[in-house]
Amino acid sequence: MLKNLINSWRKKKLKDEKYLYLFNNPPHDEYVCLDCETTGLNPKKDEILSIGAVIIKKNKILMRKTLNIFVKPSNSVTEESIKIHHIRPIDLENAIDPKDAILELLEFIGSRPIVGYYIKFDIAIISKYTKQYIGIALPNLQVEVSSMYYKSKKRSSDYEFVDLKFDTIMKELDVPELGKHDALNDAIMTAMIFLKLRDLSPANSTFYTG
Numbered sequence: 001m002l003k004n005l006i007n008s009w010r011k012k013k014l015k016d017e018k019y020l021y022l023f024n025n026p027p028h029d030e031y032v033c034l035d036c037e038t039t040g041l042n043p044k045k046d047e048i049l050s051i052g053a054v055i056i057k058k059n060k061i062l063m064r065k066t067l068n069i070f071v072k073p074s075n076s077v078t079e080e081s082i083k084i085h086h087i088r089p090i091d092l093e094n095a096i097d098p099k100d101a102i103l104e105l106l107e108f109i110g111s112r113p114i115v116g117y118y119i120k121f122d123i124a125i126i127s128k129y130t131k132q133y134i135g136i137a138l139p140n141l142q143v144e145v146s147s148m149y150y151k152s153k154k155r156s157s158d159y160e161f162v163d164l165k166f167d168t169i170m171k172e173l174d175v176p177e178l179g180k181h182d183a184l185n186d187a188i189m190t191a192m193i194f195l196k197l198r199d200l201s202p203a204n205s206t207f208y209t210g
Helices: 002-013 017-023 079-085 098-109 119-133 145-152 166-173 183-200 202-206
Strands: 030-038 048-057 060-070 114-116 142-144
Touching: 002 017, 017 098, 030 079, 030 098, 030 119, 030 183, 048 098, 048 119, 048 183, 060 098, 060 183, 098 119, 114 119, 114 183, 119 142, 142 145, 145 166, 145 183, 166 183
Parallel strands: 030 114, 114 142
Antiparallel strands: 030 048, 048 060
């Protein structure tokens, strides 16, 4: 009920009715797994430098349906920020305008639920742009793989520590490493984590937030 009210309010805030498709019923058993590389970890002031995304359909990662784009920052990247995202100025030579990148991403996502690792950060920083360009935050349902992993672990009590680091989850689930600090690779690895966790506990596939 609350979700419907929020979506009704969001629809009224849309600057262009073209983007009403974001509120459509999602295709059956399809998801988009995405990851952003950014200039920092503050979604209010930092910027997106690259976006990687891949579509998951049923139990398959559709490698022919991927998105991998670099985004022009408003300022030159600093040496300090390169240590975080590993994206060099040469990598951004063919980067595209943020608005073009975000609108392309919206077309790619459609109304599918969005899967990610600590996805709230990615949604928050993407929504900073979508609020500017189309008037609203991303309305898509979200699936958090670290929460799925946490629920899959057998614990002796509710207070038992569970290591939720990305590397730990990958190792525990025997997911191959494709190369870090690459948005598309990170999205693909996260998609593999999602499918493995869903196989372990199918009920987790409906773990939505947002």
